[in-house]
């Protein structure tokens with residue numbers, strides 16, 4: 001075996017079944033390994049697609065997404081998806097080629113050369129390493145899995161030089177056991193339970209780190225009568241039809257007021273990024289009890305009065321049992337009343353455009369099963385969907401507001417559909433955003449994915465148009481000419497439809513979920529059937 005074969009066999013032993021990539025001169029030996037290990041290779045059309053597909057795969061499966069890309073331009077093209085995974089704490093392993101060891105650092109203008117390739121991704125990975133000889137790999141891959149399974153998950157980049165990949169490897173490499181996640185300190189749990197039991201107006205805020213805590217979360221919320229607000233990453237952890245759920249309405253004024261009015265806030269698994277609320281900082285003046293796997297979060301912007309460094313699942317179970325033995329001050333009916341009041345005020349404050357978006361979401365909700373995964377781009381209809389598209393299940397709604405890169409929805413949806421083929425998956429993007437990665441429709445066609453791709457078309461980068469208009473700045477570069485989306489999609493091998501009525505939209509989505517290929521469904525914002 002050579003190094004390229006050995007590393008792919010090692011990854012297969014870590015249960016890697018799929019990689020997203022693009023081959024090149026420097027990485028062909030890795031591809032020999034992909035064939036040997038029996039791993040599925042999904043060919044992207046641009047490495048940005050590969051890293052975003054790996055991200056979508058990770059979100060849908062909980063397993064690290066893996067990309068196999070070339071050096072230099074492969075790495076810089078993939079940077080957006082890697083950086084997004086970093087912002088959203090997703091596990092991802094990036095295996096890239098690298099220039100020959102003897103050329104590195106010399107400035108000889110080797111093909112694909114980046115002055116210090118490992119340093120290029122160092123700022124948005126848990127770690128980035130340049131391999132010098134094959135035997136370094138078993139330890140570094142194990143370290144990557146220690147990050148994925150034993151800490152806050154984040155991407156890892158390993159650069160494999162073209163002269164290292166063909167080198168012989170004597171013995172098959174073995175996996176190493178990853179450490180388990182830290183448990184909560186019982187004194188901190190008791191302190192948190194005391195404070196929550198004494199709270200008069202408690203509120204719970206959950207993020208992506210709280211996925212998997214539904215039972216304990218509902219029990220705690222019901223016991224202390226606390227409204228539960230979520231970030232985008234935490235959407236659906238508690239069913240949004242629950243009488244204590246404020247949904248993912250953190251961007252709405254009345255919800256922000258409720259957060260400001262709470263005397264104790266239980267914040268679980270979230271840094272509460274700006275992309276969730278668009279403010280420099282949320283007003284949280286009550287005592288904050290924080291549960292987070294990442295110790296540095298506990299003393300950051302929303303500094304914890306009670307910091308609990310732990311796996312949220314274990315910590316929430318412990319907190320739930322600790323509360324069972326205490327008499328809470330606040331009661332469920334009061335909490336439900338607060339929720340109804342906040343939701344009513346949020347609904348009353350919607351703009352006409354948001355109401356139009358909400359009508360579309362209502363149609364999509366009716367056409368999608370409860371376990372459908374929605375991958376959202378940075379388009380206004382998705383911003384509205386955060387609070388207007390009800391979710392009853394976790395791991396169903398993804399909008400990456402923190403890195404907030406246009407073009408992510410389609411490749412993420414492809415990765416999710418490949419990782420979870422039995423789950424319905426849709427992408428929702430604007431006319432501006434879809435153009436960034438539209439070439440990946442060809443990937444979805446090749447993989448025969450039953451994937452509805454919704455394009456919300458207002459012939460504008462409308463979020464920016466609105467900001468320019470508000471500030472009386474001339475509309476420069478924000479009204480690009482859209483292509484004929486239907487012909488573009490058909491040319492790439494997709495089905496295509498333009499929604500002609502509410503029923504037609506619903507039926508098109510249902511058909512697309514069982515089709516033999518992806519379907520681009522255009523919804524024009526100025527459709528007469530949608531109203532103003």
Ligand SMILES: Cc1ncc(C[n+]2csc(CCOP(=O)(O)OP(=O)(O)O)c2C)c(N)n1
Nearest residue numbers: 379380405406430431432433460461462463
């Ligand atoms: C990579 C990238 N470039 C630029 C932006 C800035 N930006 C944010 S929203 C937006 C408009 C997007 O237009 P579209 O996808 O059509 O959605 P709409 O606002 O019209 O709903 C732009 C340009 C961004 N978020 N990401």
Ligand SMILES: [Mg+2]
Nearest residue numbers: 430431460462
């Ligand atoms: Mg637009």
